[in-house]
Amino acid sequence: MKLALISDIHSNFEALSAVLDEIQRRAIDEIICLGDIIGYGPDPVQCLEVVRDRNIVCLLGNHDVAAFDPGQRATFTRLARAAIEWTAPILQQPHIAFLRSLPYAVKRHGCTFVHAAPLDPEAFEYILNDFSASRHFGGFTTPICFIGHTHQPDIFCEDMTTRTVQRGMRFIVNAGSIGQPRDGDPRACFGVFDADAFTFEHVRVPYDISTTAQKIMAAGLPRQLAERLSVGR
Numbered sequence: 001m002k003l004a005l006i007s008d009i010h011s012n013f014e015a016l017s018a019v020l021d022e023i024q025r026r027a028i029d030e031i032i033c034l035g036d037i038i039g040y041g042p043d044p045v046q047c048l049e050v051v052r053d054r055n056i057v058c059l060l061g062n063h064d065v066a067a068f069d070p071g072q073r074a075t076f077t078r079l080a081r082a083a084i085e086w087t088a089p090i091l092q093q094p095h096i097a098f099l100r101s102l103p104y105a106v107k108r109h110g111c112t113f114v115h116a117a118p119l120d121p122e123a124f125e126y127i128l129n130d131f132s133a134s135r136h137f138g139g140f141t142t143p144i145c146f147i148g149h150t151h152q153p154d155i156f157c158e159d160m161t162t163r164t165v166q167r168g169m170r171f172i173v174n175a176g177s178i179g180q181p182r183d184g185d186p187r188a189c190f191g192v193f194d195a196d197a198f199t200f201e202h203v204r205v206p207y208d209i210s211t212t213a214q215k216i217m218a219a220g221l222p223r224q225l226a227e228r229l230s231v232g233r
């Protein structure tokens with residue numbers, strides 16, 4: 001059983017399409033989306049409909065919540081708020097109904113899946129290092145928990161001895177971001193987990209960044225949201 005973990009698509013249709021093409025080329029059995037389908041980018045409806053219509057198992061991200069719960073926007077940066085205020089009016093009732101139907105946490109194939117952090121998935125905490133990861137190992141019982149949210153691909157081991165997923169140890173694995181990577185590599189990022197071999201790999205996929213950036217400008221979204229895509233920050 002091979003799982004593809006995709007996260008933080010953020011309305012970037014070019015990046016999502018490139019990643020789905022790459023997934024198609026691999027022997028992937030199931031795709032799981034870790035949330036934040038929308039926000040930041042210019043194609044919220046297209047991205048949402050691809051995930052929905054392919055019946056991809058999907059978690060609820062904080063930007064997804066913000067589409068139907070304005071209270072969530074209070075925690076947002078200026079750029080994130082500008083983007084969700086542009087996005088929310090474009091979504092129609094079936095899109096909102098789909099987002100509202102998404103779960104905060106899922107357990108499947110012996111793994112746990114949340115958008116941000118397992119201890120209290122609705123709080124959307126940021127797990128950025130071994131220290132912030134450590135207490136979250138108490139928030140799930142499976143050997144591995146997959147997360148997104150920070151847009152930084154990473155692997156945290158419970159005993160902090162390795163960054164390679166291996167059997168017999170427990171891990172929190174950040175799949176990285178499809179639509180707005182922030183680790184300095186502008187290519188789309190996703191994860192592949194082989195549940196039989198118990199191995200994990202981050203995969204990087206180039207995509208047509210200039211088209212996405214042009215769409216962001218044409219939509220009247222903040223210029224910084226276009227510029228950051230080409231630097232991956």
Ligand code: ZN
Binds near residue numbers: 063
């Ligand atoms: Zn995000």
